[in-house]
Amino acid sequence: MLSAIMEDYLKAIYYLQDETDERVRTSTFAEHMDVEQPSVTSMVKKLAERDFVHYEPYKGVVLTDTGIPIALEIIRHHRLLERYLTERLEYDWAEVHDEADRLEHHISSQFADRIAEQLGNPAVDPHGDPIPTADLDVSPPQSGETLADQQVGEKVRIERVPDHDPDLLRYLSEHGITPTTVVEIVETTSFGMVTLDPDGTDERVALPEEVARIITTQTLTGASN
Ligand SMILES: [Zn+2]
Structure with missing residues (x-):
């Protein structure tokens, strides 16, 4: 053990x-x-x-090669627990990381498999991080690009947000930004602020560069602009 x-x-x-x-x-x-x-x-x-x-x-x-599967198993537990807590126990996405950090060490792989089954084998956790499969395969991020790499006028889909800062997560969700949200970049400044227009909201949200740099994005396929 x-x-x-x-x-x-x-x-x-x-x-x-x-x-x-x-x-x-x-x-x-x-x-x-x-x-x-x-x-x-x-x-x-x-x-x-x-x-x-x-x-x-x-x-x-x-x-x-002995250490990697152990790390991946714990990451699988963590991300499945985060998903279960938000989806089934009505936790806020800002609260689940710390809870999952504690619980991840105490569930068996069988328990994790049951959670996965209950949730319909989700591919990602609430923060957009890929959940390793039962065979411990993990999909790589799609583009590797972040909000900080985008040009004004670009529309992208939010892929992953960092999971460990509850204040940041609350701020993002209050402003309509979660994984899969489509945002348009409306302004970037020389001192690093990135202003976004999230789809489905009437307001704009400005993020400092250090935040924009850790939120990864997917390019939209089949977008008209
Ligand atoms: Zn987490």
């Missing part, structure tokens, strides 16, 4: 190595997890002893 902390480490390494496409430095990791570097190093060594990660001092850490 793995402890919840070990599982959290494997999950975090998975995310970070996905972002950088290379070994994760323990310093990067310490910053991301908000823990001291010596405790990161000692945990990473324990995970390496059990063959979940490869670790080389000064080079960093990467998941092994």
Whole structure:
């Protein structure tokens, strides 16, 4: 059995190595997890002893073929729980991440499969993140583009929003922005503000660049403009 902390480490390494496409430095990791570097190093060594990660001092850490499926299983639990909580237990999408972070370590893969079945095997969680299948396949994001990459006049569909900031999530949903919403870019400024006109609302919403840069988008196929 793995402890919840070990599982959290494997999950975090998975995310970070996905972002950088290379070994994760323990310093990067310490910053991301908000823990001291010596405790990161000692945990990473324990995970390496059990063959979940490869670790080389000064080079960093990467998941092994044993570690990857464990990380993906936890991510599957997390995202299915988020979906279940919003869809069946009427949680607000801003509240589900923390709840799922706690519960993800305590359900079996059979329980996760039952949730998936109940929900009709959803492909994405409420934030638009892909849910790994029971075989632990995970679909890559469609375009890799974000709101910050768009030109004025462009219309795009919101794909994924970051799941961990409740204030941001509340702000976005109050302004009509959730995954699958179609938005038109109405203004961008030299200091980074991006103003959007979401379909189905009468108001416009301005986002700072650091937010626009972490909201991914899909290009509309068959759009007339
Ligand atoms: Zn989450």
